[in-house]
Amino acid sequence: MAGGPPARPGAGRPRSRRCGGTKRPRLPQGPTGSRHLPPRPRRLPPAADLFRAALADDPDDVYALFGSGRAAGFLGQWAEAETFYKAVLVRRPGHVETLLAIAQVREQQGDAKAALADLEQAAAGDPNRLETLYRLAKLLRVTGQNERAAEYEAKYRDLQGRLIKEAAAVPPAEPIKEEPR
Numbered sequence: 001m002a003g004g005p006p007a008r009p010g011a012g013r014p015r016s017r018r019c020g021g022t023k024r025p026r027l028p029q030g031p032t033g034s035r036h037l038p039p040r041p042r043r044l045p046p047a048a049d050l051f052r053a054a055l056a057d058d059p060d061d062v063y064a065l066f067g068s069g070r071a072a073g074f075l076g077q078w079a080e081a082e083t084f085y086k087a088v089l090v091r092r093p094g095h096v097e098t099l100l101a102i103a104q105v106r107e108q109q110g111d112a113k114a115a116l117a118d119l120e121q122a123a124a125g126d127p128n129r130l131e132t133l134y135r136l137a138k139l140l141r142v143t144g145q146n147e148r149a150a151e152y153e154a155k156y157r158d159l160q161g162r163l164i165k166e167a168a169a170v171p172p173a174e175p176i177k178e179e180p181r
Contacts, residue, residue, distance in 0.1 A: 047067065047071055048067075048068065048071035048072070048075075050067075051064045051065075051067040051068040051071060052064075052068065054067075055068065060091060062088050062091050062092055062095075065084050065085075065087045065088045065091075066084070066085070066088050066097070066098060066101070068084045069081045069082075069083075069084030069085045069088070069098075069101060069102075069105075070101070072084060073101070073104070073105060073108075076108075078105050078108050078109050079109075081101075081105050082102060082105045082106070082109075085098050085101050085102040085105065086102070089102070094121065094125050095125075096122045096125045096126045096129070096132075099118045099119070099121050099122035099125065100118075100119070100122050100131065100132065100135070102118050103115040103116075103118035103119045103122065103135070106118060107139065112139060112142070112143050115139060116136070116139055116140070116143070119132060119135055119136045119139065120136065123136060128159060130156060130159060130160060130163070133152050133153075133155050133156040133159065134156055136149075136152045137149045137150075137152035137153045137156060140152060
């Protein structure tokens with residue numbers, strides 16, 4: 001028996017925070033000090049091609065218009081996404097999903113006033129949607145409208161509490177009974 005303490009596991013191997021001796025790549029630091037993922041590739045995903053083909057067949061297809069807006073937004077092509085979303089709103093005024101999407105586009109373009117208008121219209125169309133209330137409160141805080149933000153935060157908390165109570169009141173589903181073979 002040799003003298004001294006026993007060797008610790010992993011002795012003699014390079015030390016790192018992760019298994020395998022590799023470190024995580026460092027992400028570039030953004031203007032606000034947060035870390036951002038690298039930009040997405042600037043080629044159209046296959047879904048965008050399918051939406052464009054559907055629009056070639058039927059230029060009034062709201063699903064293809066909305067999908068094209070999503071694909072353009074995914075690629076960071078905000079002006080193109082806005083054009084597609086506006087086309088959907090012409091055909092389906094007040095469509096809540098589209099209002100939320102175009103609000104996101106306008107936020108990305110730096111037009112907080114238009115984004116607020118879109119979010120408020122979406123909240124009027126579907127007042128029981130947590131996402132809309134949350135985004136309204138957040139954007140109002142960013143623009144310095146703290147009193148209005150507090151109102152939407154209160155609505156958000158009330159609605160969230162009500163939805164949790166409603167979900168708890170739903171009886172559990174009966175288990176599926178397997179038939180003997």
